Structure formats: structure tokens, C-alpha cells
Amino acid sequence: MSGVFRHVSLVDSVLTSIDRHVAAHPPERGGGLLGPLGLPLITAFLPDPDAISTATTFRISPAFRRALTRIEETEPDLELKGIVHSHAKGAEHPSVDDLAAFTDCLRLTPWLGRYVTPIVTHQNQRTRDHQVLLPHGLLSVFVSVPTPLGTVEVRPARVQILPVGRDCTSLATTLGTSASTPRTADVEGVVHVTVVMRTAGLELTLLFPLLYPTQAPIVLAERTDEFDSGRSTLLDRFGIDHRHHRILPLPLTWDLTVPAESRLARALHAAPDPVW
Incomplete structure (x- = not known):
């Protein structure tokens, strides 16, 4: 075999x-x-x-x-x-x-x-x-x-x-939200494991490749109609301007010298603010 x-x-x-x-x-x-x-x-x-x-x-x-x-x-x-x-x-x-x-x-x-x-x-x-x-x-x-x-x-x-569950649970706890059950999605013919996190005003979709955590995930940020600047801690965390409703990828710097269990959170914290 x-x-x-x-x-x-x-x-x-x-x-x-x-x-x-x-x-x-x-x-x-x-x-x-x-x-x-x-x-x-x-x-x-x-x-x-x-x-x-x-x-x-x-x-x-x-x-x-x-x-x-x-x-x-x-x-x-x-x-x-x-x-x-x-x-x-x-x-x-x-x-x-x-x-x-x-x-x-x-x-x-x-x-x-x-x-x-x-x-x-x-x-x-x-x-x-x-x-x-x-x-x-x-x-x-x-x-x-x-x-x-x-x-x-x-x-x-x-x-x-x-380690999708481990890293998403840790990230969700840090951001004060929760993570969905992992599912799969096809991205241009390649299967990824998908997890969604929602909070007031923002939805994050994380698409994990099968080589994660060696390979970086794709992270998409989308504004939702629930936005309230006074209670959106996740928007505050990323410093996102909510003037327009769009879905934007968050560019990640994927540093393999960072311990695997901290790599996702570190990359998201270091991501530049998207322009909506």
C-alpha cells in the first residue's frame, strides 16, 4: 500500500x-x-x-x-x-x-x-x-x-x-466571539476547511488549506448590517472603516518562525487595515 x-x-x-x-x-x-x-x-x-x-x-x-x-x-x-x-x-x-x-x-x-x-x-x-x-x-x-x-x-x-479547532477557538476567545463548526469549501478547485466568526458589524471567513499551519489561510472580512460602532469590539480590533459594505481579504504575513499555535493570531494582529 x-x-x-x-x-x-x-x-x-x-x-x-x-x-x-x-x-x-x-x-x-x-x-x-x-x-x-x-x-x-x-x-x-x-x-x-x-x-x-x-x-x-x-x-x-x-x-x-x-x-x-x-x-x-x-x-x-x-x-x-x-x-x-x-x-x-x-x-x-x-x-x-x-x-x-x-x-x-x-x-x-x-x-x-x-x-x-x-x-x-x-x-x-x-x-x-x-x-x-x-x-x-x-x-x-x-x-x-x-x-x-x-x-x-x-x-x-x-x-x-x-489544528483548525484549536486555533479558531483561541482566536475567537481573544476577539470575544465564537467560531462555527468547520466545513469545507472549494476555492478555485482546491478544497479548504472553512470556519466563520461573527460579531456585531463584522463577519470573518477563514479558509484553511490542507497544509495548514505551514501554509497561511485565506481570511475574508465582510461588514454586516449589525454594525454599531459603540459595541463592535472586533471592528475596533482591526481598525476597520465601515463606510462601505464590501468583502475584503486580509493580507497576512505568515511567519514560520512563530510557534504554530500562535501563528494565526499573530498574523491577524499584524494585518494592515483594509480600505472599505
């Missing part, structure tokens, strides 16, 4: 959701991993609290299948990338029963070509590159692909975490 085919990018808010719905509970629990069509990117987690499970087995529920169908109908740009579920401590690899389930899934969805099949265990130490520490456990990320023999080959994934 090639390194490219094993690559998996996850938005960090997905990890937060997996931790809350899966890792923070006894095994076995789980749910679905969703992302934009045709890309090795996971942007959402759909939990399955009604799954058919015991301490050693996990099967997705009819309710989960119905919820997934609704998502696919309302958001046709999203697809199921795979299933994550939890095991007992020490069982970080998919079981024999898991492999049979993966084989069935790939037989039913051959257009996917692969399944992302992470396992959550209650451990607090990361020992391999395909593992990610969570507040309540360990996520071991695998990619499963069908073989010509009708079986499934499972390999450790090459994992990339996009």
Missing part, C-alpha cells in the same frame, strides 16, 4: 468529538468518519450511541444508517470515509471480526477504494506514528483496502492533524 494511499488528514475538532463520544466511555462505542468527496480528509464525526455492541463487538445501528443517509442527501459533497470504534486496553489493532466487517463494507462501497478504520483504546501513551493521544485514550489510525483475493489489507495510516 503506497504512502499516499495511507495518508489521512483529520481536522482536530473531529478528535475532540471522538474523545467525547467514544474514548470517554467504556468499549465498545463508535461512529462514522465523514469528509469531502474523493479526498483523504476527515472533517466530521457522526456518533452511533445506538450501536449493537458488547465489551468485545461493535456493529453500527439502523439509526446510524438512517442518519448517514440524511447527511448524504442534504450534504452531497460529504461521504463516509470509515468507521472508528473502541477496544479494550491493549487491543489497538482491528480484530478478526472487524476485518470481516470491513470486507463487507468495502464490497458494498467499492468506489471508495479504502476505509479509514481507527481503533480507540484506554491508554495514555503514544508509541507509534499512526497513533494520536486523546484526553481519554489513544486513537490508532489504520487504512483498510481490498485485495484481489477478496480479503482486506490493514496498514497503519500516515496521520496529519489540522
Whole structure:
């Protein structure tokens, strides 16, 4: 299995959701991993609290299948990338029963070509590159692909975490606003992870490339009809003149010598004032 085919990018808010719905509970629990069509990117987690499970087995529920169908109908740009579920401590690899389930899934969805099949265990130490520490456990990320023999080959994934949730939450706290749930948007044929922040008088749209935080995001500022100069702390922060209603990009200086967790806030604070 090639390194490219094993690559998996996850938005960090997905990890937060997996931790809350899966890792923070006894095994076995789980749910679905969703992302934009045709890309090795996971942007959402759909939990399955009604799954058919015991301490050693996990099967997705009819309710989960119905919820997934609704998502696919309302958001046709999203697809199921795979299933994550939890095991007992020490069982970080998919079981024999898991492999049979993966084989069935790939037989039913051959257009996917692969399944992302992470396992959550209650451990607090990361020992391999395909593992990610969570507040309540360990996520071991695998990619499963069908073989010509009708079986499934499972390999450790090459994992990339996009710290969009971390950085947007920090920025929103600083600006006294809140951040939307990450989604995806196509920018001239290239998929970006999108987050929106709103406050009185201003809306910021942040478009994060898949190479973030090495690569800078696109940040668009738009005036809204809610403007009130006496209460718009975000407008004050950027020193924006609100005389005209326009959408403008904020030019960013992206300094790779700044620590990654501070890079976004530093770039926005240093951005020159747009001319509306």
C-alpha cells in the first residue's frame, strides 16, 4: 500500500468529538468518519450511541444508517470515509471480526477504494506514528483496502492533524466571539476547511488549506448590517472603516518562525487595515 494511499488528514475538532463520544466511555462505542468527496480528509464525526455492541463487538445501528443517509442527501459533497470504534486496553489493532466487517463494507462501497478504520483504546501513551493521544485514550489510525483475493489489507495510516479547532477557538476567545463548526469549501478547485466568526458589524471567513499551519489561510472580512460602532469590539480590533459594505481579504504575513499555535493570531494582529 503506497504512502499516499495511507495518508489521512483529520481536522482536530473531529478528535475532540471522538474523545467525547467514544474514548470517554467504556468499549465498545463508535461512529462514522465523514469528509469531502474523493479526498483523504476527515472533517466530521457522526456518533452511533445506538450501536449493537458488547465489551468485545461493535456493529453500527439502523439509526446510524438512517442518519448517514440524511447527511448524504442534504450534504452531497460529504461521504463516509470509515468507521472508528473502541477496544479494550491493549487491543489497538482491528480484530478478526472487524476485518470481516470491513470486507463487507468495502464490497458494498467499492468506489471508495479504502476505509479509514481507527481503533480507540484506554491508554495514555503514544508509541507509534499512526497513533494520536486523546484526553481519554489513544486513537490508532489504520487504512483498510481490498485485495484481489477478496480479503482486506490493514496498514497503519500516515496521520496529519489540522489544528483548525484549536486555533479558531483561541482566536475567537481573544476577539470575544465564537467560531462555527468547520466545513469545507472549494476555492478555485482546491478544497479548504472553512470556519466563520461573527460579531456585531463584522463577519470573518477563514479558509484553511490542507497544509495548514505551514501554509497561511485565506481570511475574508465582510461588514454586516449589525454594525454599531459603540459595541463592535472586533471592528475596533482591526481598525476597520465601515463606510462601505464590501468583502475584503486580509493580507497576512505568515511567519514560520512563530510557534504554530500562535501563528494565526499573530498574523491577524499584524494585518494592515483594509480600505472599505
